[in-house]
Amino acid sequence: MKAALAPSSLTSLSYRTNSSSFRSSLLFRSPSSSASMTTTTTRGNVAVAAAATSTEALRKGIAEFYNETSGLWEEIWGDHMHHGFYDPDSSVQLSDSGHREAQIRMIEESLRFAGVTTDEEEEKNIKKIVDVGCGIGGSSRYLASKFGAESIGITLSPVQANRANDLAAAQSLAHKVSFQVADALDQPFEDGKFDLVWSMESGEHMPDKAKFVNELVRVVAPGGRIIIVTWCHRNLSAGEKALQPWEQNLLDKICKTFYLPAWCSTDDYVHLLQSHSLQDIKCADWSENVAPFWPAVIRTALTWKGLVSLLRSGMKSIKGALTMPLMIEGYKKGVIKFGIITCRKPL
Amino acid sequence: MRLITHNMLSCNIKGVTNGFPLRIEAGNVIEKEVDFNPDFIRHMFAKLEWKALVEGARSMGYAELPEDSPDAAVLESDESFLKKLHHALLELHLEEGALVCPETGRKFPVNKGIPNMLLHEDEV
Numbered sequence A: 001m002k003a004a005l006a007p008s009s010l011t012s013l014s015y016r017t018n019s020s021s022f023r024s025s026l027l028f029r030s031p032s033s034s035a036s037m038t039t040t041t042t043r044g045n046v047a048v049a050a051a052a053t054s055t056e057a058l059r060k061g062i063a064e065f066y067n068e069t070s071g072l073w074e075e076i077w078g079d080h081m082h083h084g085f086y087d088p089d090s091s092v093q094l095s096d097s098g099h100r101e102a103q104i105r106m107i108e109e110s111l112r113f114a115g116v117t118t119d120e121e122e123e124k125n126i127k128k129i130v131d132v133g134c135g136i137g138g139s140s141r142y143l144a145s146k147f148g149a150e151s152i153g154i155t156l157s158p159v160q161a162n163r164a165n166d167l168a169a170a171q172s173l174a175h176k177v178s179f180q181v182a183d184a185l186d187q188p189f190e191d192g193k194f195d196l197v198w199s200m201e202s203g204e205h206m207p208d209k210a211k212f213v214n215e216l217v218r219v220v221a222p223g224g225r226i227i228i229v230t231w232c233h234r235n236l237s238a239g240e241k242a243l244q245p246w247e248q249n250l251l252d253k254i255c256k257t258f259y260l261p262a263w264c265s266t267d268d269y270v271h272l273l274q275s276h277s278l279q280d281i282k283c284a285d286w287s288e289n290v291a292p293f294w295p296a297v298i299r300t301a302l303t304w305k306g307l308v309s310l311l312r313s314g315m316k317s318i319k320g321a322l323t324m325p326l327m328i329e330g331y332k333k334g335v336i337k338f339g340i341i342t343c344r345k346p347l
Numbered sequence B: 001m002r003l004i005t006h007n008m009l010s011c012n013i014k015g016v017t018n019g020f021p022l023r024i025e026a027g028n029v030i031e032k033e034v035d036f037n038p039d040f041i042r043h044m045f046a047k048l049e050w051k052a053l054v055e056g057a058r059s060m061g062y063a064e065l066p067e068d069s070p071d072a073a074v075l076e077s078d079e080s081f082l083k084k085l086h087h088a089l090l091e092l093h094l095e096e097g098a099l100v101c102p103e104t105g106r107k108f109p110v111n112k113g114i115p116n117m118l119l120h121e122d123e124v
Helices: A007-011 A045-077 A096-114 A121-124 A138-148 A157-169 A211-218 A245-258 A264-273 A293-302 A302-315 A315-323 A323-332 B038-046 B050-059 B072-077 B081-091
Strands: A130-134 A150-157 A177-181 A194-200 A220-233 A281-284 A336-344 B023-031 B092-100 B106-111
Touching: A045 A157, A045 A293, A045 A302, A045 A315, A096 A138, A096 A157, A096 A194, A096 A281, A096 A293, A096 A336, A130 A138, A138 A150, A138 A157, A138 A177, A138 A194, A138 A245, A150 A157, A157 A177, A194 A211, A211 A220, A211 A281, A220 A264, A245 A315, A245 A323, A264 A281, A264 A315, A264 A336, A293 A302, A293 A323, A302 A315, B038 B072, B038 B081, B050 B081, B072 B081, B081 B092
Parallel strands: A130 A150, A130 A194, A150 A177, A194 A220
Antiparallel strands: A220 A336, A281 A336, B023 B092, B092 B106
């Protein structure tokens, strides 16, 4: 993991507000094309081997990052490792519980946007859920409890999986949720098993977005829904082949810190979904609805408790914290977007 | 790992067509009591792979389930059956052991109840 840190990576450990902030701590350089969705290459065996090795390195790095930092996040922010959803322009200084409510609201708004909770029939039919990139299981426990369904979470981090199980037992939900160490790009499930495929802020970590979407589509059951909530870069305009160099530079710095392998746009996800025969493909830009979260995380990091915890936690977390302002800059300048993309597999 | 989870897991090594169900090598199996919720069990029944469940339960030392999947009517009337199903699905935990691909023999370790399903580079 330490070997993966490039010398210039000091500015980029993004301390993401949601649990996702800890997620991408592996340094993984994407190709220069900013619109690239995949870091694997077909340009020759050597290149493929190199990419394969770096994929292993990325996986290991993500796992180690979350092994180290999950505890810190949970201590300060609780078991939901994602952004809160706020009314736009809410300038209220929310209390901690206000932010936690916002994180729950993010789940509910996502379900509503996808059309899951607006349809009673559909709600009743949800029996199996997969939580892709489950963190310490906040979403799994919430969704399993809400729908009376079985939720299976996958994460690269054994520490997170263990913690997720412990929390489930403590909340008497152990019979409804389970957690595995597995790769979202090679999910250990047969085809078409899940009524709801949930990816809450995990897409950022996927080095190969096409493969990621393929897996989501493969494991969703006929009639089931896919919900992807993720950080993206802005959509490119017609005729634009790539982001502006200054935009790419900003993202690169964040990638280094948070170890994001590659950014894509919401449009890219929509196109990927369209290439499969899926129905009801929808997307939205929720950047305005998550704006208060980053400043709130910075505030908690700067409290006495936050600083002490950061120092105890280690370099990965500290570097992450130092990159938070870059995330805010990215949002303010319209480079970074918080997007939701949902669809349904036909019966 | 409980059998309700095992019922969903399969081996996705590239080229494998018969990766389900995974054989269970039971190292350490423990029993943890879970509140009996008959509705939840009925709810889950429809999507269970029955054979996989029966074999898996046997591997974990529980042989009380019938070989063939019962009719849905049994679910309504026979509470003792529901309790057996509840026990098999939710109360048996594989803490240490392995899940074995039926086609390739590849072993996926289970530690502290958590299966590690990560594939190696040459398996994807």
